Amino acid sequence: MGFNEQYHKLLADKKQNLATLSEKSTELISDLMSPEKWFEAMALCEAAVDAGKLDDNILTLRVEMFFNGKELHSGVNLNDEDYAEWFVQLVDFNMKLADAGITDAWVELSSHYDHARFPYRDYSKSEEYMLTGVNLENPLALALHGYHLYYGMSFAEVDKEKGRELMLKAKAKNFEKADVYLLISEFDSDIDPAVYEQKIKDHNSTAKIGNQLWYLLGDLYHEKFGDINRAIEAYDKGIELNGDPYCKYKKALAILNGGIEGNKDEAILMMEDTYGWNVAHAADFMGQVYYYNEDYRNVEKAIEWYKKAISYYNAHAMLNISFIYLYNDDYKNIAEGIKYMDMAIENGNIRALDEKAYFLLETGEENRNIPEAKALLEKAYDAGDGYAAFRLGQGYQCAEFSEERDYETAFKYYLVGAERDNLFAIEMLGRYYRAGIVGDPDPEKSLEYYRKAVDRNSNYARVELAICYEDGFGVEQDYNKAFELLSIAADNNHPYAYTKLGYYYMNGIMGETDLDKAFEYFSKAVEGGDPDAMFNLGRIYKYSIGRPENPELALKYFMLAAKNGDMDANIEMGISYEHEYGGLEFDGEKAIGYMNFAAERGHSYAQYKLGVYYYYGIVEKDKEKGLEYLRKAYENGSPYAAAILGDHLLYSHDENEDLGDAFQYYKFAADKDYVTEGIGLCYQFGIGVEISESEAFKYYLIAAGRDYIAAKLRLGLCYKYEIGTNKNIVEAYKWLLQAAEEGNRIAEYEVGMLLLDGEGVAMDLEKGIDWLHKAAEDEQDDAQLELGNCYLTGRGVDEDEVQAMYWYQKAAENGNETAQKIIGKRNKRR
Secondary structure (H helix, E strand, O other): OHHHHHHHHHHHHHHHHHHHHHHHHHHOOOOOHHHHHHHHHHHHHHHHHHHHHOOOHHHHHHHHHOOOHHHHHHHHOHHHHHHHHHHHHHHHHHHHHHHHOOHHHHHHHHHHHHOOOOOOOHHHHHHHHHHHHHHHOOOHHHHHHHHHHOOOOOOOOOOHHHHHHHHHHHHHHHOOOHHHHHHHOOOOOOOOOHHHHHEEEHHHHHHOOOHOOHHHHHHHHHOOOHHHHHHHHHHHHHHHOOHHHHHHHHHHHHHOOOOOOEEEEEEHHHHHHHHHHOHHHHHHHHHHHHHHOOOOHHHHHHHHHHHHHHHHOOHHHHHHHHHHHHHHHOOOHHHHHHHHHHHHHHHOOOHHHHHHHHHHHHHOOOOOOHHHHHHHHHHHHHOOOOOOOOOHHHHOOOOOOOOOHHHHHHHHHHHHHHHOHHHHHHHHOOOOOOOHHOOOOOOOHHHHHHHHHHHHHOOHHHHHHHHHHHOOOOOOOHHHHHHHHHHHHHHHEEEEEEEEHHHHHHHOOOOOHHHHHHHHHHHHHHHHHOHHHHHHHHHHHHHOOOOOOOOOHHHHHHHHHHHHHOOOHHHHHHHHHHHHHHHHHOOHHHHHHHHHHHHHHHHHHHHHHHHHHHHOOOOOOHHHHHHHHHHHHHOOOOOHHHOOOOOHHHHHHOOOOOOOOOHHHHHHHHHOOOOOHHHHHHHHHOOOOOOHHHHHHHHHHHHHHHOOHHHHHHHHHHHHHHHOOOOOHHHHHHHHHHHHHOOHHHHHHHHHHHHOOOOOOOOOOHHHHHHHHHHHHHHHHHHHHHHHHHHHHOOOOOOOHHHHHHHOOOOHHOHHHHHHHHHHOOOOOO
């Protein structure tokens, strides 16, 4: 039987028994908790008003019917068809009461449209009927509309002064409910909590049971006194006296959230019951219980409860159900998810604006819509949202919302976000002031924001503050304090804190190294998804740091870190493909690809390597592109790139390039402790700097000591020819031999001559001839000339004029002028 059929049957019965209506009303007044009895009471009152038989008993019944949400409870579990009939019937009923001069009916009509199930809510009608009651100076209308104005509820915008004025006006009419609303409105005031506690107790001691405020007393104990046990005692009192739904909701909430011990199964039943008493957010909470609580996880039930909350326009539930459809693979339905998210936005949920922007920015190219996301964030920002301020700042910082990175604009948004108490914005300001991203570094402000974030339990800020203590930034350097902060963050499972502690143990910062602990912390960080830790595990396995070398595992972690955006890991992968590490086949394209990832993100070493790849042609030579990356690397501080740029000018510069600039590049590299023979050549021959043989010798000595072949040659020649140092043929032979053994053809020639002449070493004609042969075969023209002389004179070899002329010819072809004279012609140098 549908609602209309059932109700009209009740109405017909009451109209046939008009004489018993007053007596029957006294029976029903204490039995209105069940919907069936409430429907009967409505039929009784409607029959009475139609017959003009409203008396005090029936009017008292009518008041009780609408007391504390009983009318809403009567319709909450109706199906959609019955609810539609119930809704219309209740409107008709209250209109009849209003026409009969019952001014409370205007308030009931307003509340009916205000609290209606989807799609019947109508704020314009709610406002119209409420203001009608206010204009008639109905006490209930004055009190309730005043309450709405005070908090900006329903159709009303916040006007605390006007709201309080109306509530006081209702109180002056001796309307008890006005005392309830006035007392509630003091909760967020500056009133002393102890004074407020006494006021609530005094109210509860005299008020009608349904008007007592046990839930308010409980909230006071919980939120102002921080005493959950006293709060539960107050909630229990409200439940005991009249089954107060809000007291049930708060007690169940405390049990299910783990605030107090209790039977969670009973708490769930209690929470489900409160939904039937116009506590729509109880349905939203039940959705969360069934979705997020592993002990009760049931996605179907979660969706069912979210939809119940949504039916009463609960925007939070709309948002929660959208998460299921957008992110749960088993229930994924993007269109459905966006539908509910848009519903949440339409119903004023600011977080939904943020969440939709997140979805459009962070969940893949197929969903990416930067203009719409930016517009959503701007709308949330205009509504005073702190996260939106942070995310707009991040968007400008990362050039999502601008053509280039715009740190100034980002900084302005972060400032607003911090003012709105957004933790991410507070963290970013700490970073901006520490790094001097906008203006000079400001230790005082950086520490202020980091400490503020730490007070909010930010592990990110703990790590950043630890770095400040490591560097002595704004504080006295203190590794113990840094270690303490990192340990707290690690105890909270912060991945990068694990990584930092891994460094501490690997490098022995707090004492002796402990490579096992370093490995343990890096492994924990990898479980948390930290790319830096993945890279470090790769290093451990590649370079045998506390573990045997394992190329397979090294490459595994380098690849994992590279996929997660770690620049150093991308560099390692590039080098691995370049040098065929771990069984990889040489692949120049992949080497370039990995190196390019880090180079395009400003990594100077990657820019240097990419420059080398293009300059020398790991795949195809592109000298100009190579120079472009080398210059970028140099501008980013790479000494290696500076040295290559110096070599370029020294050995293969174009006509429009200034050879003298080579010295500036070499000097830049040397100042960063990267010394090659290039700076020595500049000093020896006055290239871009005044000649200084002593400076040349100094730098040759440094570079040779670091195993640079060309520097060993130059150092040997300095000792041989007394350049910047005393002549020392023994030292000359030592350094020239080292360079020769590493394939330097000039050194091969010099060593051969010293052996032939017995200078700095015992004469050894056979070895001398061998070194000359090596140099000659490497197309060293002086060696070819001397080898021709040896064959011509029989020095160290049998005389052989044919061989002699062969080597003279080779020397002449390589531009040796003496050889050219010998064979009677001059050839251009190759």
